[in-house]
Amino acid sequence: MGLFDAIDVAGSGLAAERLRMDVTAGNLANAQTTQGANGQPYRRREVVLQEASGQSFGSILASASTSPVNGVQVAGIVEDPAPARRVYDPGHPDADAQGYVTLPNVNPVTEMVDLISASRSYEANVTAMQTAKQLFSKTLELLR
Amino acid sequence: MSLFDTTQLSLEAALRGSSLRQTLLTDNLANVNTPGYQRKDVDFHAALASAMQTGESLETLAFSPTTDSSRTVRPDGSGVDPDQESAELAKNALEYQALVSVAGTRTNILQIAMGVR
Numbered sequence: 071m072g073l074f075d076a077i078d079v080a081g082s083g084l085a086a087e088r089l090r091m092d093v094t095a096g097n098l099a100n101a102q103t104t105q106g107a108n109g110q111p112y113r114r115r116e117v118v119l120q121e122a123s124g125q126s127f128g129s130i131l132a133s134a135s136t137s138p139v140n141g142v143q144v145a146g147i148v149e150d151p152a153p154a155r156r157v158y159d160p161g162h163p164d165a166d167a168q169g170y171v172t173l174p175n176v177n178p179v180t181e182m183v184d185l186i187s188a189s190r191s192y193e194a195n196v197t198a199m200q201t202a203k204q205l206f207s208k209t210l211e212l213l214r
Numbered sequence: 215m216s217l218f219d220t221t222q223l224s225l226e227a228a229l230r231g232s233s234l235r236q237t238l239l240t241d242n243l244a245n246v247n248t249p250g251y252q253r254k255d256v257d258f259h260a261a262l263a264s265a266m267q268t269g270e271s272l273e274t275l276a277f278s279p280t281t282d283s284s285r286t287v288r289p290d291g292s293g294v295d296p297d298q299e300s301a302e303l304a305k306n307a308l309e310y311q312a313l314v315s316v317a318g319t320r321t322n323i324l325q326i327a328m329g330v331r
Binding site (some may be wrong): 075076079080082083086087092118119120121138139140141142187188190191192195197198199201202204205208209212 | 229233235237238239240241243244245246247248249251254279296299300303304306310311314317318321
């Protein structure tokens with residue numbers, strides 16, 4: 071238990087927000103992908119976060135001193151079940167018999183908002199980490 | 215009067231409490247996008263004040279964090295307001311630095327009294 075915990079926790083937040091940014095960027099990049107890995111149109115992905123359960127060695131050590139702080143971890147990356155967009159484009163190679171193309175259920179506006187949210191949360195974690203670092207060096211000055 | 219008097223011991227306890235609070239507030243910020251997360255906090259001022267009133271030992275005083283389940287500020291059930299957490303974080307950091315400064319000054323006074331410098 072100490073200030074290093076705060077740095078670890080902020081670090082877990084940074085990792086989580088960075089993954090959110092990566093997945094959102096992946097969604098934006100694949101906004102027009104009609105042939106995903108399984109041959110179907112790409113489906114929008116979303117990161118689900120959860121409070122870390124604290125299974126690491128450090129956290130077990132810390133739990134001896136009843137530390138309730140574990141940070142955040144990724145519960146999983148899930149596909150958005152929202153229906154795909156269907157656009158009339160008979161010239162498209164992936165158009166069906168009626169001339170409709172099934173496009174991914176990615177809405178660029180939603181993705182941009184998610185990107186801003188992830189970016190701001192990342193900054194908040196950076197600030198928290200910097201503050202913890204400052205406090206720790208301030209404490210070390212006591213030893214001089 | 216012993217070398218480490220009540221002021222020194224309460225300073226140490228306050229530093230411990232402030233450090234714990236810093237970690238909890240950082241945890242809240244890290245979980246700002248976690249659905250259903252409820253913010254944690256610790257009122258170490260109140261714990262310290264009651265310990266000083268009841269004469270409980272300040273050296274072994276343990277702070278117990280609380281989970282605030284009454285607040286929901288977002289539709290996904292997260293109870294964390296990032297603005298408020300950032301403000302509390304900044305406030306707590308200043309308080310911690312103030313405590314460290316006082317602790318440092320007291321150490322200097324003791325050193326001068328002992329003729330170390």
